[in-house]
Amino acid sequence: MRITEWLTPSNPCRQFENNEQLFQALKSLNNSAIRCVQNKARPSAKQLVEQYKLDPESVDELLNQSSLIFLRKIEDGSYQIQGHAPSSYLVEIMKRVALSMTRKRQTNYESIEDHHDLHDPDIEASNRQRESAELVRQFLGQMGEPCTSVIRLHHIEGYPDEEVVRQGWTRYTTTDSLKIKRSDCMKKLIQIARQWRNTNNI
Amino acid sequence: MEKYEQYLSDNAEDDERLAAAQVLEGLAGLRLESKLREVAAEEAAQHRRTLWRRLLFTLAALAFLAAVAYWFFSKNEATPSVPPIEKQAPSSPSPTKKQTPEQNKLEKPRENPPIAQIKAKEEVVVPPDPIFPTFALQDELIPEPLHAAPDLVATRGQGEANAALKALLDQLWYVTYPLQGLDISEAFPSVDENLKKRDFTAAYLELEQLSSTQAANDTLHYLKGYCLLQTGEGQEALLHFAQVQGRQLDWEPQLQWYRSLAMLLADKRSEAIALFNVIAANAGHPYRRQARKALKLLQ
Numbered sequence: 001m002r003i004t005e006w007l008t009p010s011n012p013c014r015q016f017e018n019n020e021q022l023f024q025a026l027k028s029l030n031n032s033a034i035r036c037v038q039n040k041a042r043p044s045a046k047q048l049v050e051q052y053k054l055d056p057e058s059v060d061e062l063l064n065q066s067s068l069i070f071l072r073k074i075e076d077g078s079y080q081i082q083g084h085a086p087s088s089y090l091v092e093i094m095k096r097v098a099l100s101m102t103r104k105r106q107t108n109y110e111s112i113e114d115h116h117d118l119h120d121p122d123i124e125a126s127n128r129q130r131e132s133a134e135l136v137r138q139f140l141g142q143m144g145e146p147c148t149s150v151i152r153l154h155h156i157e158g159y160p161d162e163e164v165v166r167q168g169w170t171r172y173t174t175t176d177s178l179k180i181k182r183s184d185c186m187k188k189l190i191q192i193a194r195q196w197r198n199t200n201n202i
Numbered sequence: 203m204e205k206y207e208q209y210l211s212d213n214a215e216d217d218e219r220l221a222a223a224q225v226l227e228g229l230a231g232l233r234l235e236s237k238l239r240e241v242a243a244e245e246a247a248q249h250r251r252t253l254w255r256r257l258l259f260t261l262a263a264l265a266f267l268a269a270v271a272y273w274f275f276s277k278n279e280a281t282p283s284v285p286p287i288e289k290q291a292p293s294s295p296s297p298t299k300k301q302t303p304e305q306n307k308l309e310k311p312r313e314n315p316p317i318a319q320i321k322a323k324e325e326v327v328v329p330p331d332p333i334f335p336t337f338a339l340q341d342e343l344i345p346e347p348l349h350a351a352p353d354l355v356a357t358r359g360q361g362e363a364n365a366a367l368k369a370l371l372d373q374l375w376y377v378t379y380p381l382q383g384l385d386i387s388e389a390f391p392s393v394d395e396n397l398k399k400r401d402f403t404a405a406y407l408e409l410e411q412l413s414s415t416q417a418a419n420d421t422l423h424y425l426k427g428y429c430l431l432q433t434g435e436g437q438e439a440l441l442h443f444a445q446v447q448g449r450q451l452d453w454e455p456q457l458q459w460y461r462s463l464a465m466l467l468a469d470k471r472s473e474a475i476a477l478f479n480v481i482a483a484n485a486g487h488p489y490r491r492q493a494r495k496a497l498k499l500l501q
Contacts, residue, residue: 007259009252029234034241064238068251129231138230155229156387186225188207194221 012036023081026074029158035069039092040064040087048098054105062101066094069126098118140193146170147185154182220340292408346469349400351375352434354467370499371466376459383452384421395427403431420446424453431460436467455481459489462496475500 013036018020025033045063048055070090073079078087100123140148149170153159161175172178210222245338346430351371358364379397387394390412396405406429413422427442443461446453458481467473479501 003259007256009248009253029237031237031241034237035245038241038245042286060242064242067238068231068234071237075230075234076480098312132224132228132237133231136225137231139225151229156232158233158237183206190206190210190218190222190227193225194218197217197221197224197431 012039019081019083019085023074023086024070026086029071034067037090038067038072039085040085041066041090044091045094048094052098054098054101058101062098064096065126066090066097067117068129069093069097069122072126072129073122093122096121135193135196136189139189139196142192143185143188146172146181147188148176150182150185170184213303285339288290344495347373347377349375349377352432354434366465371463374463374466374492374496375497376489377432377463379428379429381424381453382456383450384424386421386425389421390425397425397429400432402429405429406433418445420449424450424457425466428460431464431467434467436464436469437465440468455488458487459492462493470499 012032022033022036036153045059070093100120151165153169161178164170165173165175165178169196174180209216210219351368354364354368393405393408409422409426423442428441430439443457462474462477478496479492481487482490482497484490
């Protein structure tokens with residue numbers, strides 16, 4: 001290893017030979033792939049923050065919010081690679097998010113109705129998902145153990161059942177018993193959500 | 203397909219399916235948020251690791267530079283004290299024949315010894331004394347007398363010969379008080395005081411009074427002779443000095459010198475020269491240098 005390589009941060013993009021490989025890694029939420037596109041898009045994020053006169057500390061927020069939208073679009077299949085670099089698409093999303101952040105800042109002083117025609121479907125979907133995530137977090141808190149851990153390990157942190165059983169992170173010693181319990185917990189979570197929706201007339 | 207999914211697809215009501223969709227959407231959002239937090243933590247750890255590596259590298263580089271500097275300066279300090287040329291075997295029978303011109307250039311400074319050595323050598327190689335070749339010139343380097351010889355006009359009258367004698371004696375008047383080997387501060391304190399004040403007449407008168415009350419002794423003779431010498435009475439001084447000559451070993455060297463001066467005052471030049479020769483020939487005599495000076499002046 002050269003001394004210059006040892007002294008500089010490792011390049012996460014090095015393991016991806018082309019954009020197709022990078023896209024496939026992004027679909028499986030590979031950490032290096034996410035770091036790769038974020039590192040490539042970070043200079044643009046700084047530029048946009050300056051250009052839209054946003055708070056200089058909002059670079060990370062802009063990058064994270066845009067990455068969430070980008071990854072969700074990859075996950076639901078609405079983004080398909082067409083020869084362009086995935087980071088280019090992330091930069092495009094960042095532009096729209098930066099504009100949205102600017103509008104949000106302006107609505108602090110003006111009425112929201114004045115800007116109802118400036119909505120962005122991707123950002124609205126992202127906001128909706130964020131609200132749902134916040135609700136699920138509350139519901140999981142209401143459920144308590146072992147449901148919280150069983151659902152978190154599989155649906156949020158993405159560990160395979162075999163790993164959870166092997167590591168002994170729950171009281172369940174077989175994958176079957178773990179799956180049965182998780183299914184029960186999911187039914188319970190859905191019922192809590194259903195009750196909440198009925199209560200709020202949604 | 204898990205059981206709850208099958209339940210949703212088979213028996214669930216519409217509002218139940220909508221609630222399930224919202225839960226799945228929320229879980230997906232939580233999963234993405236969790237993943238992005240993980241990536242951010244990984245990135246931060248990577249930056250920290252790089253920062254530590256840079257810091258470590260900087261410290262290692264500084265330590266290396268310090269070591270090189272220490273080695274360099276310590277080597278420079280050590281080099282001048284051991285010239286390379288001295289490392290050659292000194293027993294070489296003919297080193298100059300094999301030396302290159304560069305080596306000769308290097309060796310030249312060694313041919314010029316330090317100033318201190320030059321001075322020492324110069325002192326050693328001075329020409330021999332014409333009168334006493336065995337004595338070194340450095341023995342002649344004595345200071346001028348502290349006091350002038352007594353005024354001879356009162357005792358001997360004016361005249362060229364007296365003036366010449368006065369000039370000669372002025373250069374040789376190494377006559378000091380107290381006398382060597384004789385302490386009279388307790389026995390004759392008044393005389394002692396007068397002699398210290400160089401009032402030789404008063405001292406002599408006191409000594410005369412003392413002589414009338416007590417038997418003559420060596421001390422009184424020596425003191426009287428000294429007072430007479432200091433007043434220019436050479437002949438009279440010699441009489442007193444003769445009384446104590448060879449009687450007190452401690453006094454003898456100084457007495458010899460004072461006798462020689464008294465001889466000059468008494469116009470006994472040849473006797474004085476003889477005594478100067480005796481004194482000068484004695485390597486341990488405290489007045490040998492003065493005697494050699496006298497002999498040179500009397501040539």
